[in-house]
Amino acid sequence: MRDVRTYPDANSLARAAADHFAAVAASSIAARGHFSVALAGGSTPIPVYKLLVTSESASQLDWSSVHVFWGDERCVPPDHPDSNYGMAREALLDHVPLAAANVHRIRGEIEPLQAAAEYERTLRQFFSPAHKGAPITFDLALLGMGTDGHTASLFLGSELLKEESRWVAAHHADEARGWRITLTPPAINAARHATFLVSGPDKAETLRSVLTDPRQPDLLPAQIVELTSGNVLWLLDSAAAALL
Numbered sequence: 017m018r019d020v021r022t023y024p025d026a027n028s029l030a031r032a033a034a035d036h037f038a039a040v041a042a043s044s045i046a047a048r049g050h051f052s053v054a055l056a057g058g059s060t061p062i063p064v065y066k067l068l069v070t071s072e073s074a075s076q077l078d079w080s081s082v083h084v085f086w087g088d089e090r091c092v093p094p095d096h097p098d099s100n101y102g103m104a105r106e107a108l109l110d111h112v113p114l115a116a117a118n119v120h121r122i123r124g125e126i127e128p129l130q131a132a133a134e135y136e137r138t139l140r141q142f143f144s145p146a147h148k149g150a151p152i153t154f155d156l157a158l159l160g161m162g163t164d165g166h167t168a169s170l171f172l173g174s175e176l177l178k179e180e181s182r183w184v185a186a187h188h189a190d191e192a193r194g195w196r197i198t199l200t201p202p203a204i205n206a207a208r209h210a211t212f213l214v215s216g217p218d219k220a221e222t223l224r225s226v227l228t229d230p231r232q233p234d235l236l237p238a239q240i241v242e243l244t245s246g247n248v249l250w251l252l253d254s255a256a257a258a259l260l
């Protein structure tokens with residue numbers, strides 16, 4: 017199941033996304049004492065992260081109970097302009113009272129296979145310290161969608177689209193011109209909430225295909241996101257939703 021909500025422009029989309037983030041955080045903390053979120057990379061989330069610093073809804077957030085992860089990372093150092101961690105640090109993490117121990121970044125600066133193995137250990141330690149096999153349940157997976165329909169770093173035709181056991185993988189994506197570390201479909205689909213943020217006219221045609229064409233994740237990787245339990249929420253601006 018999915019829930020598609022459209023907003024007039026990028027600013028109202030960002031405000032809605034920040035309010036949604038704050039609401040899921042508050043309900044997760046009330047229910048389980050903490051909120052675990054896998055942040056999206058790219059550029060669309062930047063105004064959302066900035067609003068989480070200044071907005072009324074986020075001002076009530078108990079950041080001491082928030083744990084921040086990433087849905088994917090480019091294999092670059094944290095201070096590199098392409099770093100998803102670096103983007104979130106600049107827009108959000110440096111401006112909220114979040115303990116360093118609650119920031120679980122992917123070390124893009126080390127050898128990719130090592131970085132993936134390390135991040136998988138981090139996730140297993142956080143989500144299932146007691147016993148192997150427990151699912152990884154992010155309270156919220158924030159996701160973007162590329163103009164080619166990729167999400168996280170799950171690209172067209174990737175063998176990772178068929179991954180069933182690993183939670184994290186490293187792979188060299190030609191489209192991304194380099195190595196990436198990404199959550200796999202099992203890790204994303206076990207989340208309690210998954211929310212896509214899609215903005216701009218350049219996404220409209222692909223978004224129409226993803227939301228209305230028959231399921232073909234190899235060609236439209238964003239279609240791989242189907243929560244084990246729960247709805248996928250699509251937060252769009254009217255430019256991206258123009259062909260729906």
Ligand code: 6PG
Pocket residue numbers: 056057058059060061087088089090100159160161162163166167168169
């Ligand atoms: C990344 C992202 C990726 C992104 C989309 C959309 O590391 O690039 O995780 O999946 O969300 O490419 O990017 P924009 O928001 O910049 O359009």
